Amino acid sequence: MNSNVLVLDPKARDRVGEDRELRSRGPVARVDLLGLEAWAISHPAYLKRLLTDDRVSKDARRHYPDFEQTVQRWPLWLWIAVENMFTAYGTDHRALRRLVGPAFNHRRTKAMRPVIQTITDRLLAKMLAKEKAGELVDLRADFAHQLPMDVIHHLMGMPREWQEAMAxxxxxxxxxxxxxxxxxxxxxALKALLARFVEYKRAHPGDDLTSDLIRARDGEMRLSEQQLVDTLLLVFSAGYETTVGLIVNTNRNLLEHPRQLEIVRRNPEELMGAAVQETLRRDASVAVLPLRYATEPIDLPEISVRIGQGEPILAAYSAAGRHPAVFDQPDVFDVLRPDSSSHLAFGHGAHMCLGAPLATEEAKIASTSFHKAFPDAVIAVDTDELVPVESIVSNSLQELPIARESAMKRRRAA
Ligand code: HEM
Structure with a gap:
């Protein structure tokens, strides 16, 4: 292996260290992503530039010469083989995005607030009962994992009996x-499950995004059946793990930094949103995003880089969020940081996250309600025992065990 190529750890055991190493190799550096070499962009200015450059495409079928071989052997094949807005380019992309976009605008997201609050309250009541019974509470499994799932199921009109099979x-x-x-x-298996779900919704339509997409497909034939199933796959997968990660990371940061939590507590209406933005900057829950391709050579002479036509490009969002050229003392978690929200954790340009307002709303409501229900919560293990999820893409923890401080003190004294 060429030593100029940084091999990304598939289990992401030391994300912060790996991102630091990536940045030290320059704004645009070579990485190995599960055996596939790519140009990783970790400098925010270069990211913005390349994410808005028409010579950069996400359509592997059209712009990645190794597409056929790669989907046969690469474990992240699904990320490049799906046929939906995520992998579309130019006018195709705009047409696919237009079908789903309205479901996620600010007005619709605002209307989701009571739904999010009701789900949150139900999950917290269960957690409180568990804690009262002396059981250990895991903020990920008992709370963060369930909330975005219930929200997406509501949006997509997926009945409860389907939900477990999806998770x-x-x-x-x-x-x-x-x-x-x-x-x-x-x-x-996931595609087959979603194809069955489409059939189910054809027979049981409702006032939901799945039914809207089916109507678009069956009415004007603007979507192929494959695009329909893959668009559902995108919304379900984009909406679960990413938001679980944001809720876990926000609360981990607040619990690890009690003085910051204290600041937020004084004005949660305004500052919980700031804590969520600062978490997105410092610990982007989508760490890297596979993949993009140069449709023609891209020269960056000032850093002596030429990205060849057809070469893969990786947006390195978590590394960008801690870039010292942009953020002062980037490792510090500071809810009063004036420029937190200039992060790129939701992407930038044409493919910027459609669910950003929804995800931030979920994280705000979840975190505010959690700290109200558990005002003396602490992390129940030493922080060096917290284990990251095994993913180059998703940046979060496998578990976040929490307890009440009083109970921890009693346990320590016993
Ligand atoms: C904290 C939570 C989330 C994070 C960090 C996140 C991050 C991202 C990022 C980085 C992209 C851009 C991909 C690129 O570089 O091309 C993206 C795209 C997308 N996200 Fe999110 N996302 C989150 C939540 C959601 C939610 C809740 C939904 C919907 C339910 C959603 C739906 C989408 C869709 C549909 C796209 C594709 C947009 C396109 O290609 O035009 N995301 N997301």
Whole structure:
């Protein structure tokens, strides 16, 4: 292996260290992503430039010469093989995005607030009962994991009996420790499940995004059946793990920095939003985003880089969020930082996250309500025992065990 190429750890055991190493190699550097070499962009200015450059495409079928071989052997095949707005370019992209966009605008998101609050309150009541019964509470499994799932199911009109079957395959889309066989099986199982769900919704339409998309497909034939299933796959997978990560990371940061939590508590209406933005900057829950391709050579002479036509490009969002050229003392978690929200954690340009307002609303409501319900919460293990999720893409923790400080003190004294 060429030593100029940084091999990204599939289990992401030291994300902060790896991102630091990536930045030290320059704004645009070579990385190995599960055996595939790419140009990783970690400097925010270069990211913005390339994410708005028409010579950069996400359409692997059209612009990646190794597409056919790669989907046969690369565990992240699903990320480049899906046919939806995520992998579309130019006018195709705009047409696909227009179909889904209105469902996620600010007005619709605002209307989701009471739904998010009701789900949050129900989950917190269960957590409180668990804690009262002396059981350990895991903020990820008991809370952060369930909330975005329930929200997406509500939006997509997915009845409860389908939900459990969805959780595992969607979670595995982000698991970069799977080998090709397991990743292939998982992707195909997920697509088959969603194809069955489309049939179900054709028979049981409702006032939901899935039914809207089916109407678009069946009415004006603007979507192929493949695009319909893959668009559902995108919304489910984009909306789960990413938001779980944001809720876990926000609360981890607040619990690890009690003085910051104290500042937020004095004015949660305004400052919980700031804590969420600062978390997105410092610990982007989508760390890197595979993949983009140069449609023609791109010269960056000032840094002596030429990205060749067809070469893959990786947006390195978590590394960009801690870039010292842009953010003062970037490792520090500071809810009063004036420029937190200039992060790129939701991407930038044409493919910028459609669900950003929804995800931030969920994280704000979840975190405000959690700290109200558990005013004396602490992390119940030493922070060096917290284990990251095994994913190059998703940046979060496998578990975040919490307890009440009083109970921890009693336990220590006993
Ligand atoms: C904290 C939570 C989230 C994070 C960090 C996040 C991050 C991102 C990022 C970085 C992109 C841009 C990908 C690129 O570089 O091309 C993206 C795209 C997208 N996100 Fe999110 N996302 C989150 C939540 C959501 C939610 C809740 C939904 C919907 C339910 C959603 C739907 C989408 C869609 C549909 C796209 C594709 C847009 C396009 O290609 O035009 N995301 N997201």
């Amino acid at each position: 595992e395959p969607v979670g595995k889309v982000f698991d970069t420790s799977l080998d090709m066989g397991a990743a292939l099986q998982n992707g195909e």
